[in-house]
Amino acid sequence: MHLSLLSVWLLLARLIEADSCSCPCKQQSQRLASKRGIAYNDANLANKFASNCSKCKWAYNWGGTDVGALDPTILYVPMLWSAAADHVQAWKAQAKVDSVVFSFNEPDIAGQANMTAVEAAAAHIKYMNGLPQQVYVGAPAISSSSEPSKGMSWLKDFLKECQNQGGCRFDFCNTHWYSEKESTADKAIGAIFAHLDKLHELCRDKPIWLTEFAFWSNDAEIQSFLKVAIPRLEELAYIEAYSYFWVAPGSLVELGGAPSSIGKVYATIE
Numbered sequence: 001m002h003l004s005l006l007s008v009w010l011l012l013a014r015l016i017e018a019d020s021c022s023c024p025c026k027q028q029s030q031r032l033a034s035k036r037g038i039a040y041n042d043a044n045l046a047n048k049f050a051s052n053c054s055k056c057k058w059a060y061n062w063g064g065t066d067v068g069a070l071d072p073t074i075l076y077v078p079m080l081w082s083a084a085a086d087h088v089q090a091w092k093a094q095a096k097v098d099s100v101v102f103s104f105n106e107p108d109i110a111g112q113a114n115m116t117a118v119e120a121a122a123a124h125i126k127y128m129n130g131l132p133q134q135v136y137v138g139a140p141a142i143s144s145s146s147e148p149s150k151g152m153s154w155l156k157d158f159l160k161e162c163q164n165q166g167g168c169r170f171d172f173c174n175t176h177w178y179s180e181k182e183s184t185a186d187k188a189i190g191a192i193f194a195h196l197d198k199l200h201e202l203c204r205d206k207p208i209w210l211t212e213f214a215f216w217s218n219d220a221e222i223q224s225f226l227k228v229a230i231p232r233l234e235e236l237a238y239i240e241a242y243s244y245f246w247v248a249p250g251s252l253v254e255l256g257g258a259p260s261s262i263g264k265v266y267a268t269i270e
Contacts, residue, residue, distance in 0.1 A: 033057040037243035043068025048257045049247045053267035064094040082113035083123035104140040108154035117157035129169040141174040173203040176212035185224035188215040210242040226265045
């Protein structure tokens with residue numbers, strides 16, 4: 001097939017534009033034994049919970065190193081929480097990164113990583129683009145806030161800045177979701193899956209990791225929510241991983257470390 005120089009130039013331009021926010025492109029993570037994960041701070045609690053959750057096969061602690069002795073059968077996912085000096089220093093001192101990594105934690109929120117899209121794109125390029133090719137890289141973990149310059153609004157700006165700065169390497173989008181005005185499990189189900197569908201579209205059909213989510217209600221409503229949400233998350237092809245917030249007393253475990261009523265549902269539902 002003969003192509004004119006103009007046709008070749010246009011084709012190359014389209015390819016460059018399509019790949020400006022992800023290099024290299026991977027089809028799907030092959031690293032996870034299960035979608036279900038554990039968000040934790042205490043490795044002992046994480047291990048105890050995992051012993052009751054046969055599908056909990058990956059975990060993260062919002063940090064760059066596994067502080068404690070996490071069960072080696074569980075994939076630990078490090079995170080560069082922010083580009084602040086202390087987090088970068090800890091990141092550089094961590095064990096080797098050879099599987100999955102998370103970028104910044106809620107840079108769209110003032111009380112979290114608190115980064116502009118310009119800052120986040122530059123830091124992501126600096127610390128993520130040069131990782132070994134086999135590493136599976138997440139975009140910054142955004143909140144579910146619908147306020148201006150937060151949530152997906154912030155992510156849109158980040159994607160634009162990635163293009164402006166030469167391209168951010170990421171293989172999946174990372175999001176958190178918390179209920180706001182939803183008063184029933186049914187309403188919360190509608191809200192969370194609308195959020196995920198919209199994010200999947202924004203991320204140009206890249207896989208989604210839901211690394212924090214919670215429905216704020218009474219135990220009975222939360223259990224009802226999980227009994228519907230978990231099977232749907234398992235079935236959705238674009239959802240690669242999810243973790244409920246979190247393995248700590250008051251949520252998935254009791255004070256002694258045993259699974260709470262909510263934790264029992266999360267640990268056992270198919």
